[in-house]
Amino acid sequence: MLTCQQATRLLSEAQDRKLRLKEQWPLKLHLLICSGCDHFRQQMDFLRQACRRYSVAPPNAGDAE
Amino acid sequence: MSANDGPAGDALRDPSFLADLRRDLLRFAELQLRDQAAAEDAVQETLAAALSGQDRFSGQAALKTWVFAILKNKIVDTLRRRQRTATITSLVPDDDEQEDDFAVLFNPGRHWNPADRPQHWGDPEATFAQQQFWVVFEVCLTRLPENTARVFMMREFLGLETPDICLELALTTSHCHVILHRARMGLRLCLEQRWFTPENPIC
Numbered sequence: 001m002l003t004c005q006q007a008t009r010l011l012s013e014a015q016d017r018k019l020r021l022k023e024q025w026p027l028k029l030h031l032l033i034c035s036g037c038d039h040f041r042q043q044m045d046f047l048r049q050a051c052r053r054y055s056v057a058p059p060n061a062g063d064a065e
Numbered sequence: 066m067s068a069n070d071g072p073a074g075d076a077l078r079d080p081s082f083l084a085d086l087r088r089d090l091l092r093f094a095e096l097q098l099r100d101q102a103a104a105e106d107a108v109q110e111t112l113a114a115a116l117s118g119q120d121r122f123s124g125q126a127a128l129k130t131w132v133f134a135i136l137k138n139k140i141v142d143t144l145r146r147r148q149r150t151a152t153i154t155s156l157v158p159d160d161d162e163q164e165d166d167f168a169v170l171f172n173p174g175r176h177w178n179p180a181d182r183p184q185h186w187g188d189p190e191a192t193f194a195q196q197q198f199w200v201v202f203e204v205c206l207t208r209l210p211e212n213t214a215r216v217f218m219m220r221e222f223l224g225l226e227t228p229d230i231c232l233e234l235a236l237t238t239s240h241c242h243v244i245l246h247r248a249r250m251g252l253r254l255c256l257e258q259r260w261f262t263p264e265n266p267i268c
Binding site for chain 1: 089092093126129130133137168171174175176177182183184185186189192193196199202220221222223224227241242245246249250252253256257
């Protein structure tokens with residue numbers, strides 16, 4: 001059984017590399033029963049989207065849109 | 066929005082647009098280079114390249130996106146140059162790379178403490194639409210340790226692949242992953258505390 005600390009590490013690494021099958025299944029199982037880690041997973045996606053948005057053109061007062 | 070269909074050079078002669086753009090570019094470059102002089106240089110080169118560009122843009126937003134793409138290339142160049150001349154000490158990651166910096170968030174069984182359990186952040190678009198969010202986002206980026214932030218921004222802002230970053234910085238793959246993980250842990254915790262928890266006012 002994966003701990004939350006291990007799950008967060010895998011969720012972060014999933015942003016950088018494809019997880020192996022033997023990592024994916026315990027993680028999937030863990031996320032089914034752990035809302036904290038499932039939120040963490042969503043937060044990782046959020047961070048990636050925010051960084052994309054920010055680095056394409058930082059959204060701020062200077063925007064003409 | 067003022068219509069400025071034309072070569073980039075024309076649009077960049079609008080003084081107030083140029084001033085705003087320059088400020089945004091500089092902030093973006095400083096965040097990643099953490100060196101004001103190097104950031105000024107990168108922005109200067111970017112604007113010079115942009116001014117001589119013949120590409121045509123419909124609207125300032127498209128132009129801004131293009132100028133930022135030039136800046137990102139300049140930042141990558143600067144980082145590469147810096148890497149070649151860097152002494153070994155500057156490659157050493159921040160203090161001791163202890164993975165359990167964030168261990169306090171977990172109980173002895175290594176599951177979340179109830180108070181530290183990640184929250185639901187809601188619809189990202191609704192958050193991104195708020196001006197103030199980006200201020201907090203920048204504050205949180207600035208609070209990451211320097212080398213941690215550098216690796217994270219190479220990955221997420223400059224879009225480099227992890228193996229390239231490791232190679233570039235002469236880090237092992239697992240070390241790279243540890244640094245990126247720490248960056249994400251730090252950033253999410255900062256955002257959760259400063260933005261998503263209403264009872265904690267920002268700054």
